[in-house]
Amino acid sequence: MAEQIDPWSGEAPEDYSQLSEKFGIEPFEEVLDKLPDPSHQMRRNLIFGHRDFEKIAERINKGQDYAVMTGLMPSGKMHLGHKMVVDQLKWYQNHGASLYLCVADLESHITRDFSLEEAREIAFEEYLKNYQALGLDLEKCHVYFQSESESVKRLAYTLGKKVNFSELRAIYGYEGDTSASRIFYPMIDVSDILRPQLEEYEGPIPTVVPVGIDQDPHLRLSRDVANRFESEFGFVPPSSTYGRLIQGLDGEKMSSSNPDNAIFLTDPVDEVKSKIDDAVTGGRHTIEEQREKGGKPEECMIYNFYVYHLIPDDEELLEVKEACESGEMTCGECKGKAFDLLKNFLEEHKEKREEIGEIDESILSN
Amino acid sequence: MAEQIDPWSGEAPEDYSQLSEKFGIEPFEEVLDKLPDPSHQMRRNLIFGHRDFEKIAERINKGQDYAVMTGLMPSGKMHLGHKMVVDQLKWYQNHGASLYLCVADLESHITRDFSLEEAREIAFEEYLKNYQALGLDLEKCHVYFQSESESVKRLAYTLGKKVNFSELRAIYGYEGDTSASRIFYPMIDVSDILRPQLEEYEGPIPTVVPVGIDQDPHLRLSRDVANRFESEFGFVPPSSTYGRLIQGLDGEKMSSSNPDNAIFLTDPVDEVKSKIDDAVTGGRHTIEEQREKGGKPEECMIYNFYVYHLIPDDEELLEVKEACESGEMTCGECKGKAFDLLKNFLEEHKEKREEIGEIDESILSN
Numbered sequence: 001m002a003e004q005i006d007p008w009s010g011e012a013p014e015d016y017s018q019l020s021e022k023f024g025i026e027p028f029e030e031v032l033d034k035l036p037d038p039s040h041q042m043r044r045n046l047i048f049g050h051r052d053f054e055k056i057a058e059r060i061n062k063g064q065d066y067a068v069m070t071g072l073m074p075s076g077k078m079h080l081g082h083k084m085v086v087d088q089l090k091w092y093q094n095h096g097a098s099l100y101l102c103v104a105d106l107e108s109h110i111t112r113d114f115s116l117e118e119a120r121e122i123a124f125e126e127y128l129k130n131y132q133a134l135g136l137d138l139e140k141c142h143v144y145f146q147s148e149s150e151s152v153k154r155l156a157y158t159l160g161k162k163v164n165f166s167e168l169r170a171i172y173g174y175e176g177d178t179s180a181s182r183i184f185y186p187m188i189d190v191s192d193i194l195r196p197q198l199e200e201y202e203g204p205i206p207t208v209v210p211v212g213i214d215q216d217p218h219l220r221l222s223r224d225v226a227n228r229f230e231s232e233f234g235f236v237p238p239s240s241t242y243g244r245l246i247q248g249l250d251g252e253k254m255s256s257s258n259p260d261n262a263i264f265l266t267d268p269v270d271e272v273k274s275k276i277d278d279a280v281t282g283g284r285h286t287i288e289e290q291r292e293k294g295g296k297p298e299e300c301m302i303y304n305f306y307v308y309h310l311i312p313d314d315e316e317l318l319e320v321k322e323a324c325e326s327g328e329m330t331c332g333e334c335k336g337k338a339f340d341l342l343k344n345f346l347e348e349h350k351e352k353r354e355e356i357g358e359i360d361e362s363i364l365s366n
Numbered sequence: 367m368a369e370q371i372d373p374w375s376g377e378a379p380e381d382y383s384q385l386s387e388k389f390g391i392e393p394f395e396e397v398l399d400k401l402p403d404p405s406h407q408m409r410r411n412l413i414f415g416h417r418d419f420e421k422i423a424e425r426i427n428k429g430q431d432y433a434v435m436t437g438l439m440p441s442g443k444m445h446l447g448h449k450m451v452v453d454q455l456k457w458y459q460n461h462g463a464s465l466y467l468c469v470a471d472l473e474s475h476i477t478r479d480f481s482l483e484e485a486r487e488i489a490f491e492e493y494l495k496n497y498q499a500l501g502l503d504l505e506k507c508h509v510y511f512q513s514e515s516e517s518v519k520r521l522a523y524t525l526g527k528k529v530n531f532s533e534l535r536a537i538y539g540y541e542g543d544t545s546a547s548r549i550f551y552p553m554i555d556v557s558d559i560l561r562p563q564l565e566e567y568e569g570p571i572p573t574v575v576p577v578g579i580d581q582d583p584h585l586r587l588s589r590d591v592a593n594r595f596e597s598e599f600g601f602v603p604p605s606s607t608y609g610r611l612i613q614g615l616d617g618e619k620m621s622s623s624n625p626d627n628a629i630f631l632t633d634p635v636d637e638v639k640s641k642i643d644d645a646v647t648g649g650r651h652t653i654e655e656q657r658e659k660g661g662k663p664e665e666c667m668i669y670n671f672y673v674y675h676l677i678p679d680d681e682e683l684l685e686v687k688e689a690c691e692s693g694e695m696t697c698g699e700c701k702g703k704a705f706d707l708l709k710n711f712l713e714e715h716k717e718k719r720e721e722i723g724e725i726d727e728s729i730l731s732n
Contacts, residue, residue: 106523113527116520147519154482154513157472160547161479165531168546180534181526184550 023216025049025242031057039091040312041084041243047210049242051219056208056239060095067196067207068092069238071102071189074122075112076256077264078130080309081246086134088210088243089141098202099141102192103127106146110181116147128359130265133352142201142365151191155198160187162228163221171217186221193222197235204234210241246308249279249301263305266350269343276302276339282324283331294327295334302331302338310341389582391415391608397423405457406678407450407609413576415608417585422574422605426461433562433573434458435604437468437555440488441478442622443630444496446675447612452500454576454609455507464568465507468558469493472512476547482513494725496631499718508567508731517557521564526553528594529587537583552587559588563601570600576607612674615645615667629671632716635709642668642705648690649697660693661700668697668704676707 028047032038034057041047059066070085093099105119114122123145132138146152165183168174174183197204209219219240226235248254248261255262263272282296282303297303303324311317320337323329394413398404400423407413425432436451459465471485480488489511498504512518531549534540540549563570575585585606592601614620614627621628629638648662648669663669669690677683686703689695 110523110527147523153519157476157513157547160550161476161545163546164543165540165546165549166542169542174531176532176535177530179527180529180531180550180553181523183531184526184546184553187546187550 023220025051025213025216026053028053028241034058034061036061036095039087040314041087041308043314044307046084046244046308047088047241048244049213050240051223052237052239053208053241055206055236059206063096065202065205066097067100067202067205068097069100069102069193069196069207069209070211071104071107071192072123072127072131073104073107073112074119074127075108075114076122076126077266078126079254079256079262079264080305081254081262082127082130083134083265083309084243084246085210086131086136088241089131089136090134092208092210093137093140097208098196098205100196100201101131101138101141101143102149102195103143103145104189104192106152106188107185109147110179110185120145124359126266128363129353129356130349132356132359133349134265138359138363141363142196143363144365146188146192148364149192149195150198150200151195152188155191155195156184156187159190159194159225159229160184163187163190163225167221171221186218189218190222190225193218193238194226194229194233194235197233204236206236206239208239208241210243212245213242214245216240216242247301247304249275251280251301263342265346266353267346269346272342272346273339276335276342279335281331281334287330290330291327295324295329295331297321297324300324302334305338305342310338310345389586391417391579391582392419394419394607400424400427402427402461405453406680407453407674409680410673411610412450412674413454413607413609415579416606417589418603418605419574419607421572421602425572429462431568431571432463433466433568433571434463435466435468435559435562435573435575436577437470437473437558438489438493438497439470439473439478440485440493441474441480442488442492443632444492445620445622445628445630446671447620447628448493448496449500449631449675450609450612451576452497452502454607455497455502456500458574458576459503459506463574464562464571466562466567467497467504467507467509468515468561469509469511470555470558472518472554473551475513476545476551486511490725492632494729495719495722496715498722498725499715500631504725504729507729508562509729510731512554512558514730515558515561516566517561517564518554521557521561522550522553525556525560525591525595526550529553529556529591533587537587552584555584556588556591559584559604560592560595560599560601563599570602572602572605574605574607576609578611579608580611582606582608613667613670615641617646617667629708631712632719633712635712638708638712639705642701642708645701647697647700653696656696657693661690661695661697663687663690666690668700671704671708676704676711 026049028050029045031050031053032042056066070089089099103123105116105123108114108119109116128138168183168186193209196202196207211219223237226237229235246254248258250261252261263275279301282300284290284293306317306320311320324334392415394416395411397416397419398408401408422432436455455465469489471482471489474480474485475482494504534549534552559575562568562573577585589603592603595601612620614624616627618627629641645667648666650656650659672683672686677686690700
């Protein structure tokens with residue numbers, strides 16, 4: 001597995017730059033100045049890599065059509081890490097994209113053992129409602145479930161005719177004990193990625209798929225498959241961007257299966273208070289030492305939250321950073337500030353969820 | 367491949383009894399006396415083997431519910447060999463079965479490279495119309511397309527979670543260059559076979575699948591999978607019967623890809639005349655020798671046609687056989703008789719097809 005990234009292991013990569021080199025992902029900062037009004041995730045290198053994004057940047061600049069495709073796998077609760085994708089989608093929605101949002105209920109069923117009924121409920125109540133409450137306009141997206149889509153019923157079987165077991169083994173590390181459903185699943189994923197380019201949707205069109213690095217195997221396969229079926233479907237190989245995975249409060253990867261290290265979008269405010277109190281920071285052993293030497297924001301999970309989510313304004317972020325490094329602001333004060341920001345966000349989010357009520361099935365398209 | 371039967375090779379087995387022994391198929395003649403009014407295919411050992419058919423015979427005798435499941439793969443034209451399955455279905459329809467008829471359009475797409483649109487057209491115009499014209503009441507069957515069915519969308523992915531690559535390799539001889547779609551296809555087939563037992567259809571129920579021996583791998587896998595999901599779905603392992611493959615006019619397996627050796631259901635009568643004239647028979651070199659020694663019906667393709675299709679009455683068949691063996695009937699006379707019978711059949715079939723016109727999509731269920 002030395003040269004493989006496993007999209008189902010849930011492990012965070014150790015070193016982003018090495019992965020970029022090894023897998024041919026380009027640094028995102030090289031395309032940054034080609035974008036109007038880049039988001040804080042783009043400016044701060046939280047989106048650190050891309051494949052073939054130039055053609056998307058060009059379309060954005062020229063006001064031409066392009067598509068953004070992303071998937072959500074309904075399993076457990078959404079945390080701040082999941083919010084990063086939604087923020088990206090909102091940015092694209094404000095920059096002329098046609099958005100395709102796939103509910104990966106088959107992936108949830110095949111790789112996490114949820115029933116399709118459970119996956120459906122989680123998708124509506126947890127994911128889609130949060131997406132809408134976070135400000136994504138779902139009515140303007142093409143939202144669909146894998147288990148109900150043409151892409152699964154038809155396209156996956158067509159594309160899967162030109163992908164063989166040796167290839168899947170090399171990409172995903174499949175063995176003899178890999179199940180038939182798991183073996184075939186990447187073809188569903190590839191179909192989801194190429195689906196916006198079918199004639200009944202956009203037709204062949206530059207498409208960008210914002211993902212975590214763990215999803216890159218699907219992207220590489222999708223680009224290969226797009227080429228193999230170019231003459232039949234006219235597919236443009238999909239572009240992609242790669243986002244860093246936010247760390248949790250204990251410094252490990254933020255994860256739904258580790259509720260103490262994650263801030264969930266529906267966490268009660270009092271629980272968040274104690275989570276913040278327990279966070280790993282870059283502070284010194286004593287207040288005196290902190291005042292004298294200053295803190296180390298690069299080691300601080302609270303600062304991380306500012307960078308990723310809580311302080312999108314760069315100047316404001318710099319002020320906080322300097323206040324920390326100069327020893328002017330203590331960890332206690334800083335945690336208070338972070339809690340206030342989070343509290344505002346969570347309360348507002350809760351209100352929006354209540355306003356939304358139930359997400360209607362009519363938002364689904366086919 | 368020594369111990370494997372390949373459902374996609376299109377090759378006829380050399381020796382039915384050996385196959386039965388090797389793969390644990392029971393002789394059909396052992397259950398024959400448990401059946402009321404057995405068909406000529408049953409009586410004449412054309413249906414030569416079965417697995418677990420006793421429970422079906424019992425249900426038939428007691429007038430209890432049971433299901434029959436079969437698939438048709440739309441590819442090319444229907445010949446007399448294909449008619450054998452329809453005759454079996456009619457028998458079951460007259461003996462209290464709930465019939466499930468799956469149009470295997472995904473199989474046609476994956477293994478024969480037809481587009482789903484082509485497969486659909488062939489299914490309606492060639493297969494379903496012929497089935498109806500042959501006397502099967504399609505309105506009383508559950509007819510569905512694989513590409514449109516729940517079984518494909520959902521059940522196949524669920525069942526495929528408990529079947530791994532090693533197992534599929536052992537059954538089907540898969541290698542590294544086997545395509546993802548081909549690897550996964552058996553799960554679709556298994557889902558089709560177990561689908562009648564879902565709660566939304568019959569619920570768990572004895573089901574018989576009449577097949578050619580080449581389809582046995584799917585049956586063995588289906589029985590295994592039924593057991594693995596017994597606690598979840600309550601599946602009864604499906605029963606099966608095995609039919610011989612009719613020989614063509616040249617003594618080889620009757621095949622759509624060999625139009626001279628096959629009688630197609632829509633053949634023009636004059637073409638059939640010349641095909642019959644060229645048939646391999648069990649006749650002698652001269653008429654004198656034939657009168658003296660008699661013919662050899664066991665080597666005769668015309669006699670084969672009588673046995674399989676043209677003379678369902680056993681006494682009448684015996685008379686023809688004796689007339690041949692005694693030298694009373696020459697090959698010329700016999701070919702004339704076969705042609706007359708075929709002509710009547712084909713003309714009547716053509717009339718029925720014209721009466722039917724287009725098969726309406728409303729016969730499809732979901």
